[in-house]
Amino acid sequence: MSQPVLSITGLTVPLPYGADRANAIEGLSLSVGANEIVCVVGESGSGKSVTASAVMGLLPPALKPSAGEILLQGEDILKVAPARLRALRGSRMAMVFQEPMTALNPVLKVGEQIAEMLEAHAGRSGREARRSRVLDLLGDVHLPDPPSLAKAYPHQLSGGQRQRVMIAMALANDPALIIADEPTTALDVTTQAQILKLLKELQARRNAGILFITHDFGVVSQIADRVVVMQRGRLVEEGRADEVLTRPRDPYTRMLIAAVPSAEPPPARPRQQAAAPILAVRDLTKTYGGRGLFGGGRAVTALDGVSLALQPGETLGIVGESGSGKSTLARCVARFVDPSAGHIRIGGDDIALLPPRELRPYRRRVQMVFQDPYRSLNPRRKVGQSIIEGPMNYGLSKEAALARAARLLDLVNLEKGALDRYPHEFSGGQRQRIAIARALAMEPDVLIADEAVSALDVSVQRQVLELLEDIRERLNLSILFITHDLRVAARLCDRLVVMLGGRIVEEGPTAALFANPRHAYTQALFAAAPKLRLAAS
Amino acid sequence: MGRFLAGRLAATLPVMGVVAVIVFLLLRLAPGDPAAILAGDAASPEQIAAIRARLGLDQPILTQFLSWLGRLLQGDLGSSIISNQPVAKLILERIEPTLALATTTIVFAVLVAVPLGVLAAWWHGTWVDRAVMAVSVLGFSVPVFVLGYLLIFGFAMQLRLLPVQGYVSITEGLWPFLSRLILPTLTLSVIYIALIARTTRSSVLEVLGEDYIRTARAKGIGETQVLWRHALRNAAVPVISVIGLGIALLISGVVVTESVFNLPGLGRLTVDSVLARDYPVIQGVILLFSALYVVINLAIDLSYLLFDPRIRY
């Protein structure tokens, strides 16, 4: 192998005083060769993003590397002058940031933002030349109609499109190194697949090295040449992708890989068919906007005559394209938004159009677990207070509510002491378990989980999924489970509905649907899911 | 957009209605009697009562309000009780100096405060930041009239660079016009600069922490460009809001500044007519102020469109 594009040796970045560990990264060494894709995986907070920022010279001021070197084609990033560093950024190395929603400047047209990259590195001087180059780039990343797209603002693009704009920007000056930090976390599998394909194509064409950060093993297995595994700031394992995935040596790697849910639905659970569904939705329609005194602008039909039924003890999965109305459905059922028309029966009563005042008795029976566990807990209230709030609203005494909360914490595998701590003192997985405990404290009939595990890394995700499996058995709970991760759906759900454009396009038992998808969109969805070659667990 | 405009303009009516009612009640409940003022020192109660009757001040408040409203709807603001001049004429005569002062103040304040705020945010936590903040807070701490006197003392009396007082219309030459506005503008803009600079600082500071700033840096563009092109435009909306909110503040400040520098503007007209209980003039001026306020707020909301393409109406 010739000189690597990027070679990091012995890099250590200390954390500021008072953090949970001394160094964000410690003695890290890794390299990326030309025309090579190196995937970095590891738990949340293991230092992946800090590594990426260090390479770009974009560490936050609080973090200063204390040892090691970062060679970009032989030049030490940590030692070069700021002007030189600026010259290197964007021309020799470029980065695709994790969050396409926030990484683009909302007030500048995307074309301008790409052109700025060219401008900054003088190479292409003429305004016209730059313009045509921008259009070429937009075409390269398979964006439709580049001339009009270049004039769009970021908020006018879908998540996938923005992600591709970021990539186009990164490629603008043919950099030798591309760093991509979890570029697909927020995307549904179809869009994700497009982007991965694109990256691979481009890399091959331009002979660049790519450092790709992700926690999705499906993605790793699809594109990685080599894999680097990080834990608590250290590199614990490194090797060729197929080797690491199929024959992991480090225990941590093995644990991670074992946590990846399989795409095969487990055998259907034996359940007795109840006579009446606990939740029945019929012809539910929701139109946003359009009304209002001074006109709310465009009207969006987010739900268009959706019907479904949920049996006691059943877990119903909802999958579908981004923007297909999944969250809207969940929020209508929980009555956080008012449906425009239709029926929602809980037990026997139709609550679809009840005024808020009369909803209170039903609130207890339907509980929701939100996608973002941190934001769904009031940061200023102790965990205990959050859990007992609901039961006490319905007349339980404080002692009884606390006793129940303690029991539930035990159920979700947290010690009792957790009651007196604040949400920020917990990890993401723990918080999600607290949120589940809070929902369960209401002793609901139906639990709605909207993307409740999407933000978690695989090991934590696995804990939460296990917890849900356990609880639904013990409490005979009905669950409406919304996800874009087909593996997760396959693992947990008894039945699945597939949504597209506000309608249900297909529905059936999980195994049957996986085996034999009939609707074209369902087929596309399954096809897009990354295939995995993993170590047998 | 059209509907938004129509809606907003429609919403001004209730606002102005509220203002009209509040002001009317406040004035009529306040003690003091323009008739007694007109009648003079040696007037008998009968003479005062006769004047009250002639002015219609002996009618029930509701009747007075309705007749004022009726005339207003015909576009008639009435006449000053004291000087007998039409209110519209009085206001027209006074509007120019106030408008001139307000404009120079806003322009000057923005030109100074925004760069100061940006600098402070950029040098966040350093002495530059602290100096800018200290200066702007200090500016905020000196009563307007004290500052006015100090400026007059320094620039007009000691250095003899500028005139002490007065107003000259721009039609009589740019320098005569400007020279008389410089000190009042400085005086009035200090508070304003403090307010805008602080808002700009915190707003830019917030934006500097955003992901797209990191993206911009990752492109390898210079820091100046990061600051002006990427940060400032995103920080604009709160800054514009505070400029808008500050206009109410400006109107209050104008009152004092106009007296100190003897500018024949609306602020003085307002104070004079309040002190003389010249009801029709006060009502007219306040109505104008509230209309102005509504229009300015609308303009500000519209200007958001310029800075943030995500905002639509």
Added chain:
Amino acid sequence: APGPAMAQAKPVTIRAVMHSGLRITDPIITTAYIARNHGYMIYDTLFATDASFKVQPQMVKEYSVSDDTLIYTFTLRDGLKFHDGAPVTSADCIASLRRWGKRDSMGQKLMEYTASLDAVDDRTFTLKLKQPYGLVLTSLGKPSSNVPFIMPKRIAETPADKNVPEEIGSGPFRFVKGEFQPGLKVVYEKNPDYVPRSEASSWTSGAKVVKVDRVEWLNIPDYQTAVNALINGEIDYIEQPPHDFLPILKAAPGIQIINYNTLGVSGMLRMNWLNPPFDNEKIRQAALLAVNQQDYLDAQIGDPDYMVPCLAMFVCNTPNATDAGAPKTDLARAKQLLKEGGYDGKPIVVMQPTDLAIVAPLGPVTAQALRKIGMNVDLQSMDWQTLVGRRAKQDPVDQGGWNIFHTTWVNADMLNPVSNVGINARGKKGGFFGWAEDAEIETMRNAYALETDPGKQVAIAKAVQERAYAVGMYYPTGQFISPLAAGPKLKGILEAPAPVFWNIEKK
């Protein structure tokens, strides 16, 4: 607009800052001094008082009094012309006097005794009295508010409680209507048609020769600014710079400080006779014994050069001056009177106008004096117009009434028992605010008005003053002189009981 002749050379303009802004342009409906000053600019008077308190003809060429002193015949000078070009006629004078007679206190009195006013011809008219009356010429030559200014008949026929529609007189200046901004700026230009008398100027009598093209009155509300502007040469004249600024003005090069009104100004402490405790004569006397004039003058003026300690109600250094009956501060006696009067400790409401710098200091001084003898004082700050509204209320204190307020008068208004409103003892029936009521004084005032012998008038005035102090009509808080300040370019500023702009040159 300035005529073509003026447009050629730059007009010589005096820029003057007056004590307040002109809003009401009718010197008959208001007693406001600014309106009086305005009146002297554009109107002329039949008679005028000179520096030795003698009444001299002004518009009148000659006059005669019948032997029974009941018929006065007046003949106007030649060539008197209003600014609209019309000649001044007897009819104009009669209408103007009638209107003035409805408003001015001396005018009202004169009209009481007047049987008729008749035109003999265009330039001659007569005033016929019902009985002999001593103050006919004194009234017609009255130097201060309300001055019987002569207006065209059509304007003088405006109801006496309505502002005149036009500012047209026959005086030495013309009002420039187009440049009038109420409360801000008044512009006068020289009246080229004015024919001055040949006598030397003395107060408001004699020649009124205008030596500049324009006079602009500006209202600069902040004296600090006005003083600075004068020093900087932006203005030429400040009518009444507060005394605290005089040291600065004196120190500034070329600034002249001129005591133009040697008669000066008097302060007045006025009690409300309708409300307890000052409905009780003993307590009013207690108050008069508690206060000390020197304190007022010190607080108000500060500079001894400009104060005239004086307890004469009809103004020191004038014919009627006397200190008869004047109280001497005596706290022990005051306390005793207070006890005798049965003061119950209820708070005394003293109104203090904080926006009127010359009156503002009086309230606190009174409060401190009354507290010293054990009165409970509620000193209430307010703006002058609130005070003006509130002092007209005859209600009890807890219903918006009041106990004490202070004001100041130009001494030209205080010279005799008839014109001095503080001595008006008619109570609620036409008395001045405070509504002092005393039949004895009213009788003496009438006697004074009817008395034609100046020596006897002086005796009556003395008796009135003694009685007025004894019943506690008011307390004079002291006389003072308010000088004017002028820039180095002004020459020839005249002494007068009101600021006048004729005879002033600007070089």
Added chain:
Amino acid sequence: MSAENRTMPSPVTSPLASRLATLPPALRHPGVLFGLAVLLIVGLAALAAPFLWTGDPILLRPRLRLKPPSSVAWLGTDAFGRDVWTRVVYGARVSLAIGFSVAASAVLIGLFIGLVAGYLRRLDAVVMRIMDGIMAIPSILLAIAMVTLSGAGIGTVIVAIAIPEIPRVARLVRSVVLSVRSEPYVEAAIGAGTRLPMLLIRHVLPNTIAPLIVQGTYVCASAILTEAILSFLGAGIPTEIPSWGNIMAEGRQSFQIAPWVILFPGLCVAATVLAVNVIGDGLRDALDPRTARRVGALR
């Protein structure tokens, strides 16, 4: 960002650090400490006014008017011969009282209105139009009208200055409420059947505190200044009750011959306003929910 370092929990290693760590985080900010110290001094001086070598604040000595600072009158005398030091010390009582009660009342009332308007859609339009209306009336004018309406007095001045501030506070609170009401934890609480008053108190209110403190300090500072302006216009506190505002307003006449009358209260106003503003800025830095969230998220 360095704001985060400052608010990172301090290491429990040195004794000083551990003592600092026991302070609420907002109080550890140096600006806040400085501001509090200044306010404490001014506040104590106001409370202990009679014991600070002061005389009678309303004792007129007309013969001693406008005397420069001397051993008799440390800070000189004003145009009534009153002792400036005494009046400035007593004036602290009034000025602080005005600053704080205006801030407190404007914040409390504005908070209530903002919460209600932000949460009850139906009231929102009406209430906010009224607020707009009040906001459109120049505050000085309203104050003059109020003062002339009910007479000059501390109470009136406080009400007069507070009223125009209420709409600004209400707007601020409303905007916070609008953004908080869609937070998942608020929905979670609704889902848990929490009734409206509790929902507002427990979940919405705490989020308004940080911006309200900033706004409150701003209002407090500007109230002290507005009182001075009102006195300047002759509609302020009665002269019998010394306040920094009316001392300066009365002293402005003698500004050039007796600058001490204005200078000392002016310095006091400047120091207090500076202190209050610095506290406000410090609290904003320290309590910024974004900073707080970022710190939390990092752990």
